[in-house]
Amino acid sequence: MNKRIKKKREFEDRLLAAEMHIGYLLDQNKQLWSVIEQNARSTNKEFKKLGQELLKFNKQAKKSLFKRR
Known part of the structure; x- marks a missing residue:
């Protein structure tokens, strides 16, 4: 060859x-x-949930003494 x-x-x-x-x-x-991309989406969902829980907690903590009773 x-x-x-x-x-x-x-x-x-x-x-x-x-x-x-x-x-x-x-x-x-x-x-x-x-x-x-899938990991980013799931991480963003978790951060949104934590943010919402934090807002709820802050709203409860900021109530005055008179409103808690």
């Missing part, structure tokens, strides 16, 4: 393998971003 043809086939095989790896890495990247 000609050296040039052999090198060309090796290059094509390497290129095909690189394309597969790139596709795999892009899929992994998409999955990671979806996990990050």
Whole structure:
């Protein structure tokens, strides 16, 4: 077999393998971003709940002595 043809086939095989790896890495990247978005949403929900509970607590703590009785 000609050296040039052999090198060309090796290059094509390497290129095909690189394309597969790139596709795999892009899929992994998409999955990671979806996990990050999901974590951000759940964290924001938790902060909203804590903020609401804190507001309720502050409203109760600010009542005067006469209103508590």
